[in-house]
Amino acid sequence: MQQIRFDDSLRTGFAPIDEQHELFLGMLSELGAQIAAGEHRQGVLDAFQGMRLYADGHFTDEEALMAEAGYPELLPHCQLHETFRQMVGELEGRAGEGPGLLSLETLEFLGAWFIGHIQNEDQRFAAFARAGRPA
Ligand SMILES: [Fe+2]
Ligand SMILES: [Fe+2]
Known part of the structure; x- marks a missing residue:
């Protein structure tokens, strides 16, 4: 992977x-290791659900920070978080219906999305917030 x-x-x-970013990416790669090792289905589903809940909490925290800082791009940023929430929610629903639907490729895709989001959108907010901080 x-x-x-x-x-x-x-x-x-x-x-x-x-x-939170570090922990979340750790959870994703741990989940990948579980899938690669052929871990039983319920264990993978539980770990996937844990990952989804963790991402949810992270997005909520990040959005609160942005609102507090008066970030003008809060709304489009929230929409991106919502896209991720929906993708993960759908994957979890489908994985609950049948075996073999959570693949390493799927996790790679989620990981690449999340890393790209940090590099672009989260860093853009960080630059905004740093600029507004008193020296
Ligand atoms: Fe983030
Ligand atoms: Fe974000």
């Missing part, structure tokens, strides 16, 4: 956000 990994280039400078 392609590496899904947090590295320093993803740091926003906001420690709680960075910790």
